[in-house]
Amino acid sequence: SQTIHQWPATLVQPVGSPLSLECTVEGTSNPNLYWYRQAAGRGLQLLFYSVGIGQISSEVPQNLSASRPQDRQFILSSKKLLLSDSGFYLCAWSSLGPNGNSPLHFGNGTRLTVT
Amino acid sequence: AQSVTQPDIHITVSEGASLELRCNYSYGATPYLFWYVQSPGQGLQLLLKYFSGDTLVQGIKGFEAEFKRSQSSFNLRKPSVHWSDAAEYFCAVGAGKGSQGNLIFGKGTKLSVKP
Numbered sequence: 619s620q621t622i623h624q625w626p627a628t629l630v631q632p633v634g635s636p637l638s639l640e641c642t643v644e645g646t647s648n649p650n651l652y653w654y655r656q657a658a659g660r661g662l663q664l665l666f667y668s669v670g671i672g673q674i675s676s677e678v679p680q681n682l683s684a685s686r687p688q689d690r691q692f693i694l695s696s697k698k699l700l701l702s703d704s705g706f707y708l709c710a711w712s713s714l715g716p717n718g719n720s721p722l723h724f725g726n727g728t729r730l731t732v733t
Numbered sequence: 734a735q736s737v738t739q740p741d742i743h744i745t746v747s748e749g750a751s752l753e754l755r756c757n758y759s760y761g762a763t764p765y766l767f768w769y770v771q772s773p774g775q776g777l778q779l780l781l782k783y784f785s786g787d788t789l790v791q792g793i794k795g796f797e798a799e800f801k802r803s804q805s806s807f808n809l810r811k812p813s814v815h816w817s818d819a820a821e822y823f824c825a826v827g828a829g830k831g832s833q834g835n836l837i838f839g840k841g842t843k844l845s846v847k848p
Contacts, residue, residue, distance in 0.1 A: 624776075650834045661840035662777075662823070677835075708776055712834040721767060722825075722836055724776035 620645035624709045624725030632733055637682075637696040639728050641709030644690065649711040651692040652722065653684055656706040668692060669714070704732045735760045737826050739839035746814050747847045754809040754842050756798075756824030765827030766807040767836060768798055772820045780822075783807065794818070819846045 621644045631637060643649050653665040664677045666684035674684050681700060685693045692709060706729050710722040736759040746752055758764055765784055769777040781792025788800040798809045807824060821843045825836040 652835070662838040664835055667835060710777075714834050720834055721779050721782055722777075722834070723779070724769075726776045727774070729774065 620711070620723065622709060622711055622723060622725040624728055626728060627726065628729045628731075630731045630733060631699050633701055634698050637694070637699050637703070637730070639694040639707055639709075639730075641692045641694075641725055642690055643692075643711045646690070646711070646713060648689060650714050651686060651690075652710040652712070653692065653694050654708040654710065656708060656727075662708070666694070699732045701732050704730055706730075735764075735826050735828055735837045737824050737837055737839035739822075739824055739842050741842045742840070743843045743845070745845040745847060748816050749813050752809075752811045752814045752818070752844070754822050754824075754844070756807045756809065756839060757805050758807060758824070758826045759805065760826055764807075766798075766800060767825040767827075768792065768796070768807075768809050769823045769825065769838075770794075770820050771823065771841075777823060780809070814844075814846055816846045816848065819844055 624641045650669055652667045654662045655665055656662050666676055668674050668686045671686055682696050706727050708727045709725040712720045712722050738757045740755050767782045768780040770780050771777045780796050781790050783790050783800045791797050796811050798807055800807050821841045823841045824839040828835040828837050
């Protein structure tokens, strides 16, 4: 069966420090991968998605970046964190169906607090 | 553009009572619809999905949802709520062909269960 791992679970970082969140998927090949951010009362915001190694699409301009160095690995990074980067970050994967839609499967998230 | 509205931010029901969570969507074609549940500090778990066919879909944990095209709704129901159902619930719609599997989420409804 497919599983998705996200780490760390919680992270406290000072403003201006770098960030690296990692997500890996097991049990499937060539998944679509996604990074979402969830802020209180604002629902889920898509940050990045990837349909293959090295292919990254950004949905929201910001100081975050994403990379996909391997088929089942998705990394969210920042060179210098801002206070506004605090939030709950969720990684997800899907298998793209023939009609372009299929369920997303989420990791357990990373709670990031920028101080 | 696609959108999802969950009119109720917070609902409280008594244990054993019935539940209905509302979801309205905006989409030009036949939508792909999903309900997710999120426990505090956790990722999102898929409850059920609607792609086509029978408009009443059954999900996990005793939940069901009914797709009503005329009302652009996909309300989630459960006949008897358990205390463990307390969580936040998100409705989502597929963003359509070319979206690479992205989902558009509502802002969520928080469910509290009274003993």
